[in-house]
Amino acid sequence: MGETGSGDGAQTPIGGLPRFLQVALGVVLVLAALMMLKNYSGIFGPIFLALNLMVTAYPLHAWLVRKGCPPALSAAVVALMVFVLLLAMVAGLIWAVNEIIGIIPQYADQFIVLYDQAISFASDMGLDRSSLTGVLSKIDPNSLLNAASSLLTASTGFLGGLSILVCTLVFIAMDTAGFAQRLSIAASTHSRIVAGFRSFSQGVRSYWIVTTVFGLIVAVLDVVALQIMGVSGVVVWGLLSFLTNYIPNIGFVVGLIPPALVALVSLGWKQAVAVIVIYCVLNFVVQTIIQPRFTGDAVGVTPTVSFISLLVWGAVLGALGTLLALPMTLLVKAxxxxxxxRTKWVNALIASDPHDAEGAVRQRA
Structure with missing residues (x-):
């Protein structure tokens, strides 16, 4: 096996380069790859999203083929279904943000009263009035309206990438029929790479399905709770809760802020606190306690890695990167x-279950 196969191989030069040069070269290549992805994010993002969606829907294609449907027709049906569902979700986001833009001005007077009360309370507590005024001015109704308008512009701007996404869906659908055979042939010479692709497919499929199912459950429970409390616009907040659930880590907070603010200005601070508590409890119970019991951990990485993935891929791919953060990390990991x-130690550090690293290595041995 040579010197690099020893247990201490991490210290042995590989390819004639000292270890520190290998590390430095690896860092440079990673940064170059990230910069390239950022420059072409408008192309790569829609392509990778299309790949994710078709991978997730592939079991439906296999089922239709087993039932006697011609492979080409089955692939076309699946691609069309994926496109319709994606278009429906984008339309839902645009509608929800548009409704928020219409709701905010209705509470402009209440926001002003709340603003004055906060300033007066701060002055009574001895806080600097001018400093607090500068902070609170950033969250006045006009600022919130501008933020919602920017989100609406971003969501409609996504339509510009639909042409790339649709073309990618079409060509992936054309390749779907013979994809299993291609993987089998490739596995005969590059079994580890093919095993990585299959691991990614399974992981990303579980991630999207689990996120969708339990995001829908949380959204329905949020709607019921808000309806009982008398918060207006429950359908909008439920849809926003469902859609922002696809953003890891911070999506829950993004979906919580608008209904909490509406409850604050229309019903009072006690109801706003109740909304925050209910959202937190439902999110914790459903997604932290119940979800793993039925599906295991579909993410495959630790919460810290998940959060860092959100920051990195959001910076590289923009808004679409927040949606694709975990699938991108799963691809790199796989x-x-x-x-x-040799990277078993890295897997043990970032995998949600460190024992998965040992099992993966034994399977490839």
Whole structure:
């Protein structure tokens, strides 16, 4: 096996380069790859999203083929279904944000009263009035309206990438019929890479399905709770809760802020606190306690890695990167880390279950 196969191989030069040069070269290549992805994010983002959606829907294609449907027709039906669902979700986001833009001005007077009360309370507590005024001015109704308008512009701007996404869906659908055979042939010479692709497919499929199902459950429970409390616009807040659930870590907070603010200005601070508590409890119970019991951990990485992924891929791919943060990390993990036994220690550090690293290595041995 040579010197690099020893247990201390991390200290042995590989390819004639000292270890520190290998590390430096690796860092440079990673940064270059991220910069390239950022420059072409408008192309890569829609392509990777299309790949995710078709991978997730692939079991439906396989089921239709088993039932006697011609492979080409089955692939076309699945691609069309994926496109319709995606278009419906984008339309839902645009509608929800548009409704928020219409709701905010209705509470402009209440926002002003609340603003004055906060300033007066701060002055009574001895806080600097001018400093607090500068902070609160950033969250006045006009600022909130501008933020919602910017989100609406971003969501409609996504339609510009639909042409790339649709073309990608069409061509992936054309390749779907013979994809299993291609993987089998490739596995005969590059089994670890193919195993990485299959691991990514399984992981990303579980991630999207689990996120959708339990995001829908949380959204329905949020709607019921808000309806009981008398908060207006429950359908909008429920849809926003469902859609923002696809953003890891911070999506829950994004979906919570608008209904909490509406409850604050229309019903009072006690109801606003109740909205926050209910959202937090439902999110914790459903997604932290119940979800893992039925599906296990579909994410595959630790919460810290998940949050860092959100920051990195959001910076690289923009708004679409927040949606694709975990799938991108799963792809890198499956193809770079999971396929190399020497990176077992990295897998143990970032995997949601460290024992998965040992099992993955034994399966590839």
């Amino acid at each position: 193809l770079v880390i999971d396929t190399d036994p």
